[in-house]
Structures are given as C-alpha cells and as structure tokens.
Amino acid sequence: MRVAILDDEPAELARVEQTLREIPGPGEAPWTLHRFERGEDLLRQLRRETFDLLILDWQLPDLSGLSLLRWTREHMDAPPAAIMLTSRDAESDIVQALNSGADDYLSKPFRPNELKARVNAVLRRHGLQRNNSEELLSFNDLTFDDAELTVTRARVPISLTEREYRLARCLFANLGRPLSREYLYERFWTHEEIASSRPLDTHIYRLRNKLGLTADRGWQLLTIYGYGYRLESVAAPDQQGH
Structure with a gap:
C-alpha cells in the first residue's frame, strides 16, 4: 500500500504516519508512506509515480490540497483514493471537497482510531482491501x-x-x-x-x-x-x- 501524506506541519505529518503504521497492511502489500510538506512536490511525484491513497491537508503555502485533488480527478486516468484531513470544518468546505472527488473528509485534530477506520473503509471501497474469504x-x-x-x-x-x-x-x-x-x-x-x-x-x-x-x-x-x-x-x- 503506497500512501502519500501532504501537510506543511512536520508534527502533523509524523502523527498521521504513526497512525497509519498501526494499520495492518492489506494482503501481501506492505505500507510504504511518503511525506510531503509542499503540494508542488507531491504533484511532481504524481506525474511519475503511483500511489494507492492520498491524505491531503487543504491549506498549504503553495498548492492547496483541494487543487491537488482536483488535478488528480481531471488529469489521471485512474486517480488514487483521497482523504482530506484539514482544520477546515465548515459544511460548505466538506461539500466542496466531496464534490471535487474526495472519498472522505476528516477535521483536525483527528482521532487516530477514527482515521484508521476511515482509511480502511476507503480502501475497501476501492478494492484495495479484500475479505480474507475471497480467495x-x-x-x-x-x-x-x-x-x-x-x-x-x-x-x-x-x-x-x-x-x-x-x-x-x-x-x-x-x-x-x-x-x-x-x-x-x-x-x-x-x-x-x-x-x-x-x-x-x-x-x-x-x-x-x-x-x-x-x-x-x-x-x-x-x-x-x-x-x-x-x-x-x-x-x-x-x-x-x-
């Protein structure tokens, strides 16, 4: 499972990464987590690399997480799953992100167990986690x-x-x-x-x-x-x- 985490706060990046490392990898695929503090850096990687899941902060000093999300939906044939994780919690923000293609939306400060549950739910919807009985x-x-x-x-x-x-x-x-x-x-x-x-x-x-x-x-x-x-x-x- 290849995951990109975008946030301009190093402490928040570390907290998200630690939470994801506590989730067992789906099937034989290990978790590989990639941290980004700038939206432009992640955009460059998306042009040349594959990710299964994006966890995106909204407000960044260069390219916002929402703009990056829209780019993946407009320019990628098979965009990765995406979860917005941001301090913006107005109903209009949530609606805007979901309408732009986000699979889920969490507000900061996040609860680790809730983030794990939301990640697992999104991965199941995208077929990236399967039931053990489906052999x-x-x-x-x-x-x-x-x-x-x-x-x-x-x-x-x-x-x-x-x-x-x-x-x-x-x-x-x-x-x-x-x-x-x-x-x-x-x-x-x-x-x-x-x-x-x-x-x-x-x-x-x-x-x-x-x-x-x-x-x-x-x-x-x-x-x-x-x-x-x-x-x-x-x-x-x-x-x-x-």
Missing part, C-alpha cells in the same frame, strides 16, 4: 487462488513462482491503471535485488509468455515509456465486429 478471483479464463498462490487457465495450472504470482495478481487487481516501476519495485523487490539486475523487466516478459497476455487472448500488457506498465482488457479478434 478465488477470475479474469476471463484465468483464475487466481490467493490461498494457494496459483493460477489456472480452464482448470489447467500455470507454473509461476511466488513473486510472479504476486506481481501478476497486482497487475490484474489494477486493470487499466498505470503502475510505475517504483511502485512495483517497492512492493516486490529489495533494494539489493534491484541494484543487481533488471528484475521487473524480466518478470514482465515471463508473465506475458506464461499467462498469454496478448491481444488474441483478450489482454494487452503495455509498457509506458519512462513510467511503468499497464494491463488492459481488450476484445479478442474473434469478438471484434460482433
């Missing part, structure tokens, strides 16, 4: 079994390593959403592994072949130059024109 998930003819870490096509097992499974599961859980290289590296590799080779490119190549992520099977795994990858569902050739 099987199907995409066309591919079925993922999270309990056994296996993939089958028409009940025939496909041989994947654990890391290949988790990477594939992440791509399918984010269909249509661009995922930056840094986002994927943070989730699935250590710094030592990254420095020694180009493991992500190798794994993407293997998944394309093993899972048949090609247009004739209804998939397109795109390389986004300078950014990362995006898996898309497309109409197979025998379905086009019907």
Whole structure:
C-alpha cells in the first residue's frame, strides 16, 4: 500500500504516519508512506509515480490540497483514493471537497482510531482491501487462488513462482491503471535485488509468455515509456465486429 501524506506541519505529518503504521497492511502489500510538506512536490511525484491513497491537508503555502485533488480527478486516468484531513470544518468546505472527488473528509485534530477506520473503509471501497474469504478471483479464463498462490487457465495450472504470482495478481487487481516501476519495485523487490539486475523487466516478459497476455487472448500488457506498465482488457479478434 503506497500512501502519500501532504501537510506543511512536520508534527502533523509524523502523527498521521504513526497512525497509519498501526494499520495492518492489506494482503501481501506492505505500507510504504511518503511525506510531503509542499503540494508542488507531491504533484511532481504524481506525474511519475503511483500511489494507492492520498491524505491531503487543504491549506498549504503553495498548492492547496483541494487543487491537488482536483488535478488528480481531471488529469489521471485512474486517480488514487483521497482523504482530506484539514482544520477546515465548515459544511460548505466538506461539500466542496466531496464534490471535487474526495472519498472522505476528516477535521483536525483527528482521532487516530477514527482515521484508521476511515482509511480502511476507503480502501475497501476501492478494492484495495479484500475479505480474507475471497480467495478465488477470475479474469476471463484465468483464475487466481490467493490461498494457494496459483493460477489456472480452464482448470489447467500455470507454473509461476511466488513473486510472479504476486506481481501478476497486482497487475490484474489494477486493470487499466498505470503502475510505475517504483511502485512495483517497492512492493516486490529489495533494494539489493534491484541494484543487481533488471528484475521487473524480466518478470514482465515471463508473465506475458506464461499467462498469454496478448491481444488474441483478450489482454494487452503495455509498457509506458519512462513510467511503468499497464494491463488492459481488450476484445479478442474473434469478438471484434460482433
């Protein structure tokens, strides 16, 4: 779970970060928290990196949290979930933020347990947390079994390593959403592994072949130059024109 926290008060940033670290990570994904004191700094990162959740203060000395929220909704194909966390508590402010695309709104000073509950609720709505009983998930003819870490096509097992499974599961859980290289590296590799080779490119190549992520099977795994990858569902050739 990759989270960006925006607040121009270092003490508040630290308090939010500490609260989020007390929430268990969803599934296999660890929490990675990124702190920003300037809206412009976060905006630069949003242009080149992937985040699952934004926690935004409203009033900042440069770019306001509300302006940043609106930018994500207007310019990103799949904007991350967003929670406004601000001292502004007028009803008109809350309505304005929610109408601008915020998933939730909390007033400062926040109560840690309430923030945890609101974060979990937003992540569930966005499908970033799933019920432990939901172990099987199907995409066309591919079925993922999270309990056994296996993939089958028409009940025939496909041989994947654990890391290949988790990477594939992440791509399918984010269909249509661009995922930056840094986002994927943070989730699935250590710094030592990254420095020694180009493991992500190798794994993407293997998944394309093993899972048949090609247009004739209804998939397109795109390389986004300078950014990362995006898996898309497309109409197979025998379905086009019907």
